[in-house]
Amino acid sequence: MNPSRNLLWLIRREVWEHRSLWIAPMVMAGVILIVTLFGGVHFNDHGSFWVGTSDGNGPDLRALSPEDRERALEAMTPKNKSIMDAVVLGVYSGISITMFVVLGIVVFFYLLDTLLAERRDRSILFWKSLPVSDGEVVTSKALTALVVAPVFVTLLSAVLLILFAAVASLRLAQLPVSPWNAGIWFDLQVIMLGFVPMMVLWYLPIAGYLLVVSVWARKNAFLWAVLPWAALLLIEGMITQTTNVAQFLGNRFAGFARIIGDNTHVDIDSEHGIATVYGLMGRVYGDYHIWLGAIAGLALIYAAVRIRRYRDDS
Amino acid sequence: MTAIIEARGLSKNYGGTQAVRGVDLKVEAGRIVGLIGPNGAGKTSVIKAILGLTSFDGDLKVLGLDPRTERNQLMKEVCFIADVAVLPRWIKVSDAVDFVAGVHPGFDRKRCEDFLARTDIKKESKVRQLSKGMITQLHLALILAIDARLLVLDEPTLGLDLLFRRSFYDNLLNDYFNKERTILVTTHQVEEIENILTDVIFIEHGRIALDAPMETLAERFVQLTPAAGNLERARALKPFWEREIFGRSTMLFDGRDHVQLEALGETRAPSVADLFVAMMQPVNGAPSATKEAA
Numbered sequence: 001m002n003p004s005r006n007l008l009w010l011i012r013r014e015v016w017e018h019r020s021l022w023i024a025p026m027v028m029a030g031v032i033l034i035v036t037l038f039g040g041v042h043f044n045d046h047g048s049f050w051v052g053t054s055d056g057n058g059p060d061l062r063a064l065s066p067e068d069r070e071r072a073l074e075a076m077t078p079k080n081k082s083i084m085d086a087v088v089l090g091v092y093s094g095i096s097i098t099m100f101v102v103l104g105i106v107v108f109f110y111l112l113d114t115l116l117a118e119r120r121d122r123s124i125l126f127w128k129s130l131p132v133s134d135g136e137v138v139t140s141k142a143l144t145a146l147v148v149a150p151v152f153v154t155l156l157s158a159v160l161l162i163l164f165a166a167v168a169s170l171r172l173a174q175l176p177v178s179p180w181n182a183g184i185w186f187d188l189q190v191i192m193l194g195f196v197p198m199m200v201l202w203y204l205p206i207a208g209y210l211l212v213v214s215v216w217a218r219k220n221a222f223l224w225a226v227l228p229w230a231a232l233l234l235i236e237g238m239i240t241q242t243t244n245v246a247q248f249l250g251n252r253f254a255g256f257a258r259i260i261g262d263n264t265h266v267d268i269d270s271e272h273g274i275a276t277v278y279g280l281m282g283r284v285y286g287d288y289h290i291w292l293g294a295i296a297g298l299a300l301i302y303a304a305v306r307i308r309r310y311r312d313d314s
Numbered sequence: 315m316t317a318i319i320e321a322r323g324l325s326k327n328y329g330g331t332q333a334v335r336g337v338d339l340k341v342e343a344g345r346i347v348g349l350i351g352p353n354g355a356g357k358t359s360v361i362k363a364i365l366g367l368t369s370f371d372g373d374l375k376v377l378g379l380d381p382r383t384e385r386n387q388l389m390k391e392v393c394f395i396a397d398v399a400v401l402p403r404w405i406k407v408s409d410a411v412d413f414v415a416g417v418h419p420g421f422d423r424k425r426c427e428d429f430l431a432r433t434d435i436k437k438e439s440k441v442r443q444l445s446k447g448m449i450t451q452l453h454l455a456l457i458l459a460i461d462a463r464l465l466v467l468d469e470p471t472l473g474l475d476l477l478f479r480r481s482f483y484d485n486l487l488n489d490y491f492n493k494e495r496t497i498l499v500t501t502h503q504v505e506e507i508e509n510i511l512t513d514v515i516f517i518e519h520g521r522i523a524l525d526a527p528m529e530t531l532a533e534r535f536v537q538l539t540p541a542a543g544n545l546e547r548a549r550a551l552k553p554f555w556e557r558e559i560f561g562r563s564t565m566l567f568d569g570r571d572h573v574q575l576e577a578l579g580e581t582r583a584p585s586v587a588d589l590f591v592a593m594m595q596p597v598n599g600a601p602s603a604t605k606e607a608a
Contacts, residue, residue, distance in 0.1 A: 005416065006417050009416035009417050010417075012413070012416075013413060016404065016406075017402065017404055121402060121403060122397070123401065124400075125396040125397060129365075129394045129395070129396070130389065130414065130417050131386065131389040131419075132389075132417050133385075310367070
């Protein structure tokens with residue numbers, strides 16, 4: 001028996017079974033492209049532009065009278081490179097963040113469901129009749145959520161940005177601005193190389209917790225995952241009137257932002273932009289919280305393996 | 315002969331209820347063993363213990379391995395169908411074949427595909443599009459293409475119609491069984507499998523009520539329909555079961571002299587189904603004599 005060969009097949013199985021893992025990000029990418037293709041072209045006096053739905057960036061170019069249009073175009077002509085770069089960076093980041101929010105949501109529900117689904121449809125009796133261990137099965141699920149899906153979304157986002165720039169270029173063809181900036185695109189990918197693993201490590205304990213709930217719950221995994229914490233929040237609030245639980249949860253979800261700190265405006269297009277961003281991420285990598293959480297996450301994943309051993313609803 | 319399954323004092327507790335109470339069991343290689351018992355008798359618990367799907371007390375070795383601690387090793391040599399309709403409904407037939415081929419070193423893809431070619435199952439179908447009978451055929455095609463030393467079937471034909479049940483067991487015998495393989499099958503439809511079994515084990519209230527090779531049943535057990543006037547003499551020989559139909563009694567005897575019984579009326583070898591019914595509901599409050607005999 002070859003464990004890595006088994007893992008590959010088990011991951012393939014996850015991709016077959018939980019299609020929302022890759023379909024939902026692709027749908028979101030499609031929506032972004034369609035909005036870009038058919039949405040309005042907006043701009044403001046600072047030379048910013050936005051292709052897509054109105055988001056307060058100013059009136060739709062198509063709705064203007066010829067004189068106003070002339071004036072708007074003049075204003076839009078980039079006054080300097082850094083404003084344009086900031087606009088492009090903002091748009092690229094916005095699109096990438098949207099994709100990663102979708103990833104977070106599908107992975108959350110995937111982890112909650114995956115070890116329950118195989119018991120719900122009783123297919124666990126089929127999987128258990130094959131020479132794959134509980135460790136391999138649970139590991140394949142953790143890898144699907146924490147490696148396969150994030151890598152897929154990272155690559156999809158990179159391609160999406162290129163497609164977005166291509167579509168937006170069509171819409172902006174008559175205008176003296178370009179939505180494509182290879183340097184910024186490349187910088188963003190370099191940042192992702194450090195950022196995606198950081199997020200995976202940071203959210204490892206939450207992923208492990210969700211797997212434990214998934215393997216343990218007989219149904220209503222979502223409620224089992226959420227209600228105990230809601231109850232703890234309430235009880236703490238009523239009895240001691242402190243907010244330790246809330247702080248703990250806040251830390252587990254967004255503590256990396258606190259570690260990075262507030263004063264984090266970085267001009268990544270500047271000479272040392274990338275180095276600065278990596279410096280900020282280095283603070284998170286260097287903090288014990290991320291590693292403590294990762295160890296707890298691995299322990300929880302191991303617990304899920306042990307629980308699956310004799311978990312049986314029939 | 316090596317024991318494929320060997321249990322001593324196998325017990326299983328479910329929060330106070332004893333599902334299995336100290337079962338001793340030995341299954342040799344190359345046998346087809348029927349584990350037969352009413353619902354709740356402990357069949358499934360014994361099966362689950364053998365397959366390492368549940369914890370248990372006592373000693374149990376399957377292929378010389380402990381199912382509790384050596385399950386991963388065990389599953390290379392053992393396969394099972396725990397029930398029909400446990401194939402994941404979202405999987406495509408061809409993907410299911412690919413998957414088993416991918417993870418099971420003992421899987422013979424050609425054998426599986428030959429089997430499937432004889433059915434109406436389309437490779438591009440998803441399991442959810444197949445009828446219940448077809449799902450069973452697919453499951454069978456997958457499992458029977460695995461070169462395993464022990465095959466365990468737990469109520470494999472539950473909910474299937476007669477035609478599928480019949481062809482299921484035909485396939486099992488013709489395509490799968492040989493002297494190196496051992497099959498353990500549970501069912502409560504005794505009459506359908508009694509012709510293929512080499513051994514029969516009755517289990518009742520978590521205990522073994524009978525464990526015997528099929529060929530010894532005819533020697534041990536006699537079914538007697540006493541001739542008129544011989545009724546009391548027959549009863550004096552202590553049948554462990556008796557029932558009256560249309561005013562005529564039928565009795566079952568364990569370990570009595572055949573010649574003596576033949577003198578009293580019509581005798582014949584009871585079917586496994588007859589024995590099963592008799593042992594599961596002993597009349598006259600008599601405990602089944604076979605317990606001590608076995």
